[in-house]
Amino acid sequence: MRITRLWLTLAILVAAPSLQAQRHRILETFRAYITGDFDNSEQVAAEIKAGHLSHPLSVHVNRIADGKIRNLPPSYQGFFILEESYYLSEGKPLERKPYLFFFEPEGRDKVRLTAFQLPASLRKEDVRNDNDTLQFDYTTLQRSPTFKGAVYDWNSADKSFSTRAPNELPSGLRFTLIEHFTKDRLSVMELLEKDGKKLTPYDTPILYRRK
Numbered sequence: 552m553r554i555t556r557l558w559l560t561l562a563i564l565v566a567a568p569s570l571q572a573q574r575h576r577i578l579e580t581f582r583a584y585i586t587g588d589f590d591n592s593e594q595v596a597a598e599i600k601a602g603h604l605s606h607p608l609s610v611h612v613n614r615i616a617d618g619k620i621r622n623l624p625p626s627y628q629g630f631f632i633l634e635e636s637y638y639l640s641e642g643k644p645l646e647r648k649p650y651l652f653f654f655e656p657e658g659r660d661k662v663r664l665t666a667f668q669l670p671a672s673l674r675k676e677d678v679r680n681d682n683d684t685l686q687f688d689y690t691t692l693q694r695s696p697t698f699k700g701a702v703y704d705w706n707s708a709d710k711s712f713s714t715r716a717p718n719e720l721p722s723g724l725r726f727t728l729i730e731h732f733t734k735d736r737l738s739v740m741e742l743l744e745k746d747g748k749k750l751t752p753y754d755t756p757i758l759y760r761r762k
Contacts, residue, residue: 574656577705581654581662581712582630586613589737589759605753607640611737614680616651622689629655633680649678651687660705662712666695701728709733735761 589611598604616633617623636648650666657663669678670687677685694700701716713731720726722745729740737759743750 570659573659577660578629578654578656578662580705581703582615584712584732584734585632585654586615588612588762590762591757591759593760594758604641605755606757607638607646609639609757609759610637611635611759612637612680616680616687619685620687620689620692624689629653633678635679647675649675651692657702660707662703662705664701664703664714664716666698666700667692668695698726698728701730703730729756731756737761 591606591609594606595604595608598606612635613632616631619633620631630653632652632654634650634652636650638646638648640646649669651669653665653667655663655665670691673685679685697718697720699716699718701714703712703714705712711731711733715727715729717725717727725744727740727742727744729742731738738756739759740756741751
């Protein structure tokens with residue numbers, strides 16, 4: 552019995568560094584995939600050529616934002632991303648949607664996204680990665696009360712991450728984030744429904760490519 556327990560203890564000690572190394576590799580791969588500049592100009596050009604424009608011209612500017620966060624706890628594991636999202640639809644003004652996300656490892660091969668509210672005092676125009684004066688205080692950041700986050704699964708077969716994250720909202724609304732991305736391509740469907748009826752104005756994902 553003592554020998555069995557000894558082997559079990561040794562097995563746990565050997566497996567722990569391996570698990571930590573795997574979690575670190577997955578998170579670093581996720582970081583490399585998610586950061587950069589992306590747009591769906593190829594998708595829009597193809598739709599215009601086909602005579603039917605379905606999707607807005609969309610741009611993501613994703614940068615590591617840890618340097619903009621004050622008072623980070625020394626033991627935190629993961630990284631912040633400031634995502635600048637821009638959408639231009641025919642006949643409408645440019646729409647800006649900045650987001651502050653935190654990504655951390657979960658389990659052996661998953662990554663969890665947590666969304667944080669942007670301070671009400673900030674203008675959307677000022678929430679940019681190139682704004683050197685932009686700062687957030689970690690101690691006052693609050694999680695989004697509506698978007699409950701998402702968990703991304705690593706798919707080793709095609710070296711991709713994917714998620715399907717439904718979020719129940721007030722007044723019969725449901726928002727579902729559906730994403731699949733590889734190193735240079737990102738497929739995003741932001742499905743908004745009310746009482747089971749689709750409100751999102753297009754039926755297929757926005758297809759981004761790294762620029």
